[in-house]
Amino acid sequence: MTNILAIYGSPRRKGNTALLLKRAVEGAREAGADVEEIVLRDLKMSPCLEIYGCKQTGRCAIRDDFQVVYDKLLACQGLMLASPIFFYTVSAHTKILMDRCQSLWVKRYWLEKTPFGKKEFKRKGLFISAGATKGKRLFDGVLLTVRYFFDALDMELWNSMLYRELDFEGDVLKHPEYLESAYTAGKQFFRAIGGHAPT
Numbered sequence: 001m002t003n004i005l006a007i008y009g010s011p012r013r014k015g016n017t018a019l020l021l022k023r024a025v026e027g028a029r030e031a032g033a034d035v036e037e038i039v040l041r042d043l044k045m046s047p048c049l050e051i052y053g054c055k056q057t058g059r060c061a062i063r064d065d066f067q068v069v070y071d072k073l074l075a076c077q078g079l080m081l082a083s084p085i086f087f088y089t090v091s092a093h094t095k096i097l098m099d100r101c102q103s104l105w106v107k108r109y110w111l112e113k114t115p116f117g118k119k120e121f122k123r124k125g126l127f128i129s130a131g132a133t134k135g136k137r138l139f140d141g142v143l144l145t146v147r148y149f150f151d152a153l154d155m156e157l158w159n160s161m162l163y164r165e166l167d168f169e170g171d172v173l174k175h176p177e178y179l180e181s182a183y184t185a186g187k188q189f190f191r192a193i194g195g196h197a198p199t
């Protein structure tokens with residue numbers, strides 16, 4: 001079964017990005033995917049301490065909940081990540097995860113000596129985000145961050161679903177078309193990573 005990891009990066013359990021990702025998960029499952037969900041705010045995860053314990057093996061040396069996430073990140077065929085926009089980038093919960101994945105960057109570029117700028121990726125990622133304002137450049141910063149995060153995971157940023165003018169919890173429920181688009185993206189993502197409906 002094709003395995004997708006879905007990571008909820010908002011501190012709100014039922015916030016806008018959580019509801020959007022939930023729909024994407026439902027779409028992928030409907031298409032036949034095996035999806036595992038992780039809610040970052042439920043985990044105890046230290047920020048990266050920049051000690052580079054990962055230089056030996058590519059594995060982060062800090063013993064906390066990241067260790068389980070690390071194994072799941074390595075094992076999945078596709079990653080669906082959702083984060084709200086906080087000051088034009090990802091939430092702190094999401095950024096902590098990203099920084100801990102410096103261990104995967106070290107593995108890829110220092111230990112396995114992958115050439116920089118390599119354009120072929122083994123896996124794919126889908127990014128979902130929401131912000132309160134409607135500025136044209138609202139997602140400029142986050143997209144750069146997310147693209148390079150996925151790169152460290154040997155993943156192409158396959159698609160990003162970006163939603164403006166969502167602020168209060170549940171605002172997205174006023175836009176069933178947004179939820180529908182996330183559902184469709186989840187379905188398409190499963191196909192994009194090579195998944196087939198079970199026969």
Ligand SMILES: Cc1cc2nc3c(=O)[nH]c(=O)nc-3n(C[C@H](O)[C@H](O)[C@H](O)COP(=O)(O)O)c2cc1C
Nearest residue numbers: 010015016017084085086087088131132133166167
């Ligand atoms: C700490 C913080 C920073 C924020 N920064 C921005 C911002 O830079 N731009 C913006 O449009 N919205 C910003 N917002 C609003 C959130 O992006 C918005 O409420 C979003 O819908 C929250 O998604 P969630 O419900 O999935 O957490 C911020 C909210 C918080 C709490």
